[in-house]
Amino acid sequence: MDFLMFQLEKNSLIPLYEQLYSEIKEAIIRGKIAEGAKLPSKRKLADYLAVSQTTIEFAYSQLVAEGYISSEARRGFFVQNLEELALIEQAIPNVIQEEKYVSTYSIDFSPGKIDTESFPFKIWRKYAKDIVNEINKDFLQLGHPQGDYILRHQISSYLYQSRGVKCTPEQIILGSGTEQIMPLIIRLLGKEAIYGFENPGYPLTHHLFLEDKQKSVPIPVDEDGVIVSRLEQTNATAMYVTPSHQFPTGAVLSATRRSQLLAWAYQQENRYIIEDDYDSEFRYTGKPIPSLQGIDQNERVIYLSTFSKSLMPSLRIAYAVLPKSLVTQYKQKYSYYSATVPRMDQYILANFMEDGYFAKHxxxxxxxxxxxxxxxxxxxxxxxxxxxxxxxxxxxxxxxxxxxxxxxxxxxxxxxxxxxxxxxxxxxxxxxxxxxxxxxxxxxxxxxxxxxxxxxxxxxxxxxxxxxxxxxxx
Ligand SMILES: Cc1ncc(COP(=O)(O)O)c(C=O)c1O
CATH class of the missing domain: 3.90.1150.10 (Aspartate Aminotransferase, domain 1)
Structure with missing residues (x-):
């Protein structure tokens, strides 16, 4: 083997063992060291590169741990036949695809963007530092499948005060985004459900209805929001709506249509309204419009909201508030599901809310x-x-x-x-x-x-x- 291929930079900030590990790994991936080839002994390589044997020891151990080489007692180190190598090579094109997500526009009017100039980084960092700590080692274990109680409790009090949503923490399910929660709801309502959805509307939810092969019917929208009389002419059993600020037209569902929509839901046992209240925190004119969930008398509204607008879309925390009647069914069907939101993020957010910073923000x-x-x-x-x-x-x-x-x-x-x-x-x-x-x-x-x-x-x-x-x- 050609030892010359390993070039170590002694003045680099990268430790020598890490440099050597990367060099050998790269040589194996590129096929410069053949499968089955014996690597030089630790002593020989240490002498040749004028580094300590510990450096070689660390580099080889890392390569063994990652499966690039194997260690055979009294024989030495050998390059493995790794099928994973193909995977690593395949991963390269994916990385290139990822780059496409970086915006090349000089002005981006995408509706999913938020203001990033005023985020309270200092405060968020303090909570993050407090949470990532040995005293919280329990957070390394899985938490409650619906999300930890502390955050669900914060959300329930916030929703009551700001949106008139009446619920207990037991009714709340956390998920890493609205698009992660919707499939759970779709499965909860069963195969027989037929979904009405706003047209124009939020494409992500529409795709979900189609992907889950659910029957769905587009319902037109005008300046008063979704036209409920058109819904009444269909056989839909669940209506997905954005009543506070229709996406994308921005229409607010009028009071008459709100009552009409609730009345539609009450007409039959199995009818539900899925209220997506995604950006209601930011209302600029007139009185705040209460949520449909808050005025529902018959437990027919499944309320959805997210922190994507109020805090940041990359946080990936959204939630559903289920009517009590659906909570038992949910627990039966999904008790084996783990929450999709990292626990530490849940605690950071819960503490941020508890101390009043969310309201301030x-x-x-x-x-x-x-x-x-x-x-x-x-x-x-x-x-x-x-x-x-x-x-x-x-x-x-x-x-x-x-x-x-x-x-x-x-x-x-x-x-x-x-x-x-x-x-x-x-x-x-x-x-x-x-x-x-x-x-x-x-x-x-x-x-x-x-x-x-x-x-x-x-x-x-x-x-x-x-x-x-x-x-x-x-
Ligand atoms: C109608 C609607 N619902 C929900 C969301 C947020 O979705 P998520 O919680 O998956 O970020 C958005 C974001 O733009 C939206 O426009």
Whole structure:
């Protein structure tokens, strides 16, 4: 074997044994050391590389532990025939695919983005440090399948105070995102359930209905939210809705439609409403609208919400509040499931909430998003009546209606050519729908920094070749 292939940097910050381990591993993966080849003895290699035998010992042990080489008593170390090597090589293309997720847009109006400038890193870090500690070694074991009580307790009191949701911690199920919880609900409601869903609507849930081969029916939405009379004409047994701020139109389900929807659910034993209250923390105008769960008298609302908007989408913590009647069934069906949210993250969040930091953070963020919305409204007003806004009562996205002879796709592509990411409303439509003819675009403003908002909108309008109203009249 050619010892020269191992180049060790004595002044590097990387320990020598780690360098040697990487060099040998790389040589095995690349086929530079053949399968079955004997590695030099520890003493020989140590002498040759002028390092201690312990260095070689550490490197070889790591390679043995990872299965690259085997140690045979009194014979030495041999390169293994590793099928895993193929796996390692295969993993490389996946890494390349991953990179595609990195945004290349200079302005990103994706509705899933949040403000990252005002996150309380210092406080979060303190809670994280407190939790990752030997005294909490119990957290290395699995916790309650529905999520630890401490966090469910915090969520239940928060929901009661802020959303009028009436529940006990026993009714709450934590999951690592709405898309992880929905399949559990779909299985809980059984094969016979037929789902109504908003059209346009949140594509992730729609995909789940389709992937689970559940029967589902799109129900159109207008400026008062989902059209319940259209639901009544179907054979749906469960309706998935975003009543506080319809995704993506931003419509708020009117009081009449709320009563109508609950009445629909009460008409038959097996009917349920799945209320997705994903961004209700951020409401800017009028009185807070209570959740449907809070006004439900007959345990027919399954309430869903998430920390993706209120804290960060990467936290991956969402929850469902089940009606009491479904909790027993849930426990029977899923008692063997482990919670999908890491326990330490659950405790960090629970302590953050308990000490009042969540409420403080929400108050701060509400002001920031409100300010962002004001800037957008003011800036877009300069382009009225060509461009108008709707769905601005809550959340972090709005809908722009554009008086243009161009299609939504053409407008999106013009923006894209200027490095701007924006979504057409049509991307959220599942089935044929009589839409009014003017193109509509969904604009998320959460992720754009306050000081760049106005210029971002102007650049966007320029990309769409839309002039300010003052310029039009010149
Ligand atoms: C309608 C709707 N529900 C839920 C979510 C959040 O999903 P998750 O909890 O999986 O991040 C979003 C996020 O954008 C949403 O738009």
């Amino acid at each position: 929400l108050n701060k963020m509400r002001k920031i998003y409100k300010r962002k919305l004001e800037i957008i409204t003011k800036t877009i007003a300069e382009y009225a009546p060509t461009v108008t806004i709707s769905g601005e009562q809550a959340g972090m996205h709005i809908v722009l209606t554009i008086l243009s002879s161009k299609t939504e796709e053409e407008l999106v592509s013009l923006a894209e050519q200027a490095g701007i990411r924006i979504y057409s409303l049509r991307e959220y439509i599942t089935a044929e729908l009589e839409l009014d003819l003017d193109p509509k675009l969904v604009l998320g403003f959460g992720g754009i920094e306050i000081e760049h908002l106005a210029t971002s909108i102007h650049r966007f309008m320029e990309a769409l070749k839309i002039k300010k109203s003052t310029e039009n009249s010149l």
